[in-house]
Amino acid sequence: MICEAVGLAKKYIDNADNNNITIFGFRGYLFDVINAFNINENNDYLEQLRTKNNIEGFKYYQQGAKKGNIFSMRMLAQHYKDGKGCETDRAQTIYWLTQAAAYGSALAKKELVELKNLCNE
8 A cells, every 4th residue: 555655655756856746855755655664775866855845945935935924934944954956154143043043033043043053162
């Protein structure tokens, strides 16, 4: 049953790719299902799923952050911090956390303090 669902999900992804349709998050979910159920899958395919998911996520959060969405600002900062879908960039991490904090995000303020403490160690 699970393997059939994974097969259908792979067809869905191929169809989306062939038609340039963004399916943000779906690849990541499929990656997680494959891992959780120990489904035998090609490592290159799994890496491709994760990479495309990170790139789509980066673009998605970038759009939201530019529109003033606080959650997107925090997630974009996380992408910059971890290098998911982009190169790691400490300055951009701090910039987007600072923007989110300025919009009132207590979590972003906390993350900024943690980041600065980590850098001072």
